[in-house]
Amino acid sequence: MVRALLALFLLVMPHLAFAADLSLRPVKVADGVYAVIGALEGQTYENDxxxxxxxxxxGGDGVLVINTGPSTRVATALHRAIRAVTDKPVKWVVNTNSQNxxxxGNAYFQRQGAQLYAHKEAVRLMRELGTGQLEDNRNRLKERAAGTTLVFPSNEVDKAHRIDLGDWAAELRHFAPAHTAGDLVVWLPSAGVLFSGDIIYVDRMLAVIPISSTTGWIEAFDAAISLSPKVxxxxHGKLTDIAKAKRETRDYLVLLRESARKAVDNLADLNDFVNKLDQSKFKHLANFEELARRNANMTYVEMMKEAF
Ligand SMILES: [Zn+2]
Structure with a gap:
């Protein structure tokens, strides 16, 4: 009997685990401002x-959501976390870039009646890459990707846009192509809080990807920091300040660019450069092993394009 019950339990348990609701724990950043800090490693089934x-x-009139996560499941969990703090409706959504x-999670919030915003280049990339992103996600997240569909923001931002939340405002800004072509930041002047999107990474190694511009990235970083955010x-990474952001994002980009520039000027071989570049100052950051060499490679290729 016990054995039969155990067998039944083992049969049912994985399904219970799948069905279990995802619960997110937002951290309070300032009055009325919350963040959900994601995992530092790559995307997995386990981390959703x-x-x-x-x-x-x-805000006085409703809630602004910054980024909707990779699935309807995550978006739904985010909405549950919001409801635990306020019963105001989600009226606005900003996607800080075009990465999955x-x-x-946009489809979920559109169904709640929210207006969706992203940079115009981000919307272009979403249209170009969305189908592939969705397919990757279905492979990775399996049944946890259920119900996830593509919904493109209909409000395309160029350089700046202000959203009036009722008693205060959020400013959306685009400075330059950086991690992607369409990075936006969300600046809350009255709270001194900056949602930097992927212009700033801390605690983990940033990723230079084929559509990144390290030139624009440093320019965007400096422009974002010139807003003098308090938080x-x-x-990616925990809440931070300007000093740590400089150490873990800007200093690293400068190291990559200066050394890649030298290598290209000296006609150094790509593999030699990637193998010999000393990145040990950043070894404490998560994902160092996976990304250090690839970042050097990407930056070299970018410097090559700039030089010729
Ligand atoms: Zn990212």
Whole structure:
């Protein structure tokens, strides 16, 4: 009998685990401002693909959501977390870039009646890459991707846009192509809080990807920092300040660029450069092993394009 019950339990248990609701624990950043800090490692089934930061801001007229996660499941969990703090409706959503973990939860919030915003280049990339992103996510998240569909933001932002939340405002800004072509930050001047999107990474190694521009990235970083935020919610990593953001994002980008520039000027071989570049100053950051060499490679290729 006991054995039969155990067998039944083992049969049912995985399904119970799948059905279990995802519960997110937002951290309070300032009055009315919350962030959900994602995992530092890559996207996995276990972490629900939630390896980037989300947030929400409560205004007099409604709630602004910053990034919707990689699935309807994560978006639904985010909404549950919002409801635990306020019963105001979610009226606005901003996707800080076109990467899957920032916008594939859009369909859920559109159904709640929210207006969706992203940079115009981000919307272009979403249209270009969305189908592939959705397919990758279905492979990775299996049944946890259920119900996830593509919904593109209909409000395209160019340089700046202001959203009036009722008693205060959120400013959306685009400075330059950086981690992607369409990075936006969300600046809350009256709270001194900056949601930097992927212009700032801390605690983990940033990723230079084929569509990144390290030139624009440093320019965007400096422009974002010139707002003098008291608290930064980075794209990846815990809440941070300007000093740590400089050490873990800007200093690293400068190392990559200066050494890649030298290598290209000296006609150094790509593999030699990647193998010999000393990145040990950043070894404490998560994902160092996976990303250090790839970042050097990407930056070299970018410097090559700039030089010729
Ligand atoms: Zn990201």
């Amino acid at each position: 693909g939630l390896n980037a930061n989300l947030g929400f801001v409560i 973990h920032y916008w594939l 930064i919610v980075p794209g």
